[in-house]
Structures are given as C-alpha cells and as structure tokens.
Amino acid sequence: MSRIILVTGGARSGKSTFAEGIYKDIEDVVYIATARVTDEEMKDRIEHHRKQRPKEWLTFEGNYNLKEAVGERQNYLLDCITVLTSNIMFDITKDVERISIDMQMKVEKRVVREISELIEVVKKIKGNLVMVTNEVGYSIVPENHVARVYRDISGRVNQEIAKMCNEVYLVTCGIPLRLK
Secondary structure, three states, X not given: OOOEEEEEEOOOOOHHHHHHHHOOOOOOEEEEEOOXXXXXXXXXXXXXXXXXXXXXXXXXXXXXXXXXXXXOOOEEEEEXXXXXXXXXXXXXXXXXXXXXXHHHHHHHHHHHHHHHHHHHHHHHOOOEEEEEEEOOOOOOOOOOHHHXXXXXXXXXXXXXXXXXXXXXXXXXXXXXXXXX
C-alpha cells in the first residue's frame, strides 16, 4: 500500500528536514523540486538544497506535469507545494493587478490537479510520496491584495491535499506532530 504523506509547518520549522528523514537510508528516491531560479539568492538556496540531498537521489525539477517524475523508483519527495502554488499563481495572474475569484479558483484547481495526478500515478505503482507545504495562515492578515490571495489559495490547497493523504504532520521547532 502506498504511503501518501503531507508535512506542513511555518518557515524554518524543520518540515523539510523531517520529510527528508522519512527516507533516511533509502537511496530509491526522486526529489521533486518546484523552486525556480529567479535571482542570485534563489540560485544559492537551490544549490545548497542540492548539496544536502543524498547523491543517490534523483531530482525532477518542474511545476507542471509532475506525474512525469514517476518512473522506476518507489519513493518521491515533493518540496514544496507552496512554491509550486506561487509559481502557478504567477504564471496565471502575472498580467493582472487584481486577482478575481474566478482566477483564484483557476489557480487552486491547477495546483490541486497537479498534485492529485501525481498522487494517482504514485499509487498506481504502489510507491510512496512525501509532500512539503507551508502553513502561511498563522500570521497577520497581509495588507497587500496579492499576498492575501496567495495566503487564501495556499490554505485552501493545503486543505484539499490533506484530504488525499494517509498521514499529515505539523512540524514546529523541529518537532513533528502527527495530525492524521
């Protein structure tokens, strides 16, 4: 039976370290990276993450057609859903100043579709999938329209994805708490 796991928490909470630890001593892993190189800082962050991963792990980089990451290996780690969401949100809304409810729903549906298709393919091969996401709703209400929309979309996406998972963990201060 497949294990489909969602790991959530705040920034620098230890969620990625916990998620990677689920595959400790397992070489049969594909790391699905959703970050894009947008500037020197992001380039450095991505390079740092690459160096931290075991050399035996394969890497799939992308925001669309994530199911194409699934191949011969049994274990998959997607990091992270909120970066995926922001990239898809930017792709869909980059030419507008105000993001309508219809456009917000389009973003949500696209993100959820990418994740649900990935889950479906992983289950088909009886593989395992660990996904990392950020809990962005614990802070103050953003003053900026785009930031509020992003927070709302991320929260709703996380709810939908959590429903698809066998296990859900909240990580805070490096300590995981199983929610589901």
